Structures are given as structure tokens and as C-alpha cells.
Amino acid sequence: MAKKNYIKTSKKQIVEWAQSNLNECFLGVDAVDMSTHCWRCGHNDRPLERCHVIPASLKGEDTPSNYRLLCNDCHHEAPNVNDPNEMDDWIKRTW
Numbered sequence: 824m825a826k827k828n829y830i831k832t833s834k835k836q837i838v839e840w841a842q843s844n845l846n847e848c849f850l851g852v853d854a855v856d857m858s859t860h861c862w863r864c865g866h867n868d869r870p871l872e873r874c875h876v877i878p879a880s881l882k883g884e885d886t887p888s889n890y891r892l893l894c895n896d897c898h899h900e901a902p903n904v905n906d907p908n909e910m911d912d913w914i915k916r917t918w
């Protein structure tokens with residue numbers, strides 16, 4: 824039986840990490856809205872999903888710094904990369 828990868832990092836932990844470590848000027852959301860709005864498109868009418876910066880399949884870790892909170896549409900468009908800076912660069916270029 825295959826072992827499943829379960830996400831243990833909470834959305835609250837991700838937001839707390841981001842508010843201390845990310846420059847909100849380059850995101851589609853203000854720091855105060857990080858728990859309710861997509862970090863790329865800024866919509867608040869869609870549920871937020873934990874999107875890996877580096878996917879588990881590429882050895883990404885289950886830590887707050889390895890997630891961004893995106894709506895489903897943005898999550899599906901997110902790059903599948905092994906470079907930890909590429910996700911934020913993609914958000915900066917496309918929001």
C-alpha cells in the first residue's frame with residue numbers, strides 16, 4: 824500500500840510565516856488579507872488552497888515557507904518547479 828503525503832502545515836501557519844517573511848508589495852494581496860484572499864489574483868470569493876512552492880514530488884517539504892495560498896484557478900496555473908524563488912517570481916509577473 825502506497826504511503827500518502829498529508830499536509831500538516833495549517834493555513835494559519837502559512838499566513839503567519841508569510842506576514843513575517845514575504846514582501847506583500849509583490850503579491851496580489853495585502854498582508855492583512857492573506858488568510859482570506861488569493862495571493863495571486865486577490866479574489867476573496869473562492870476557497871484558498873495550500874499550493875506547494877516546490878511540490879512534494881520534487882522533494883518539497885511540508886513547512887510554511889513551502890506554501891502559498893491560492894484559489895483553485897491560480898493553483899492550477901502555478902508552475903511546477905524545483906526553484907524556491909520561481910513561485911514568487913511567477914506571482915509577481917502575473918498578478
